[in-house]
Amino acid sequence: MEPEKGKDIPEADALAVADRLHSAAIHLLRRVRTRDTESGVGPAQLSALSVLVFAGPRSLGELAAAEQVRPPTMSRIVAGLMRAGLVRRQVTKEDRRRLRLEATAKGTELLWAARKRRVESLAETLRQLPAEQVEQLRQAAEMMEQLSRGE
Amino acid sequence: MEPEKGKDIPEADALAVADRLHSAAIHLLRRVRTRDTESGVGPAQLSALSVLVFAGPRSLGELAAAEQVRPPTMSRIVAGLMRAGLVRRQVTKEDRRRLRLEATAKGTELLWAARKRRVESLAETLRQLPAEQVEQLRQAAEMMEQLSRGE
DNA sequence: GGAAATTAGTTAGCATAGCTAACTATATTG
């Protein structure tokens, strides 16, 4: 079966590329994971914190949805973040069942430091590549984000 | 600050690209994670199994290195795979401390099915992209694997 | 040749993170 150019891709190729992207994502995350522990905060906590820092305050349910986990899982993640003083919670006035979760100043600082640590060794390697490849990777990251949103 | 083409990249750009790649990898994996459970095998087991299927038999230490986890972690992952009849182990003759781990036929079949499920919705989306973008993503996946190995 | 060191893997024990089921408390609906 031959690719019809500019139109669509044969099944086998699409599967193979999806597979490689999947594999590459796993391995890339394993590499950055090695530095996760330095912040004293697990990856799920760091990721949830980043939503609060970059997207602003959220309810527990919203945060669970954003992180694609179930409410009980997020409940425990948030408990860890509060224990560490990285997140603050208030019961909302309009609906006293709901929580308003917000990053503290300490949480925001920790996130920036952790985020930088997590990517800095990758950045180090990127600096040794030619500019063209880095630009290609930048574009690829954008395309992957679109893929993740199903676009 | 402008990049000097073909030479190296300013610090800020490298960090930004590393950050986007990291983020894109997280989101891509979250998307495929939803179907992980259908095989009845966890993601770490599936990933280890894929090494045995695609790269051939390995010792436990080699498998741990390939998966970037510690030997005790891999020991338990392999125990799960054996319990499920997906992997076979033999003690090697040359060195009786070492194990030769190999996927069984059942393991190979399960991997192909799981792998296809895991990536099929990604592939579906890829099929709607022009061939050029798919090719760009394929190349990007290769570069990301190199990055993960620190090359 | 045999004691010491090294290497391969396992076991024990801890923490994080994922899930479902079942619960409490509040809000909404009929």
Place this chain on the structure above:
DNA sequence: CAATATAGTTAGCTATGCTAACTAATTTCC
């Protein structure tokens, strides 16, 4: 106002990560 729905928590299971400490086999070296 009773029944239902919604937001979050608690309890308890599994899987995965780690380090420390162990066993067994091999290699080193006197």
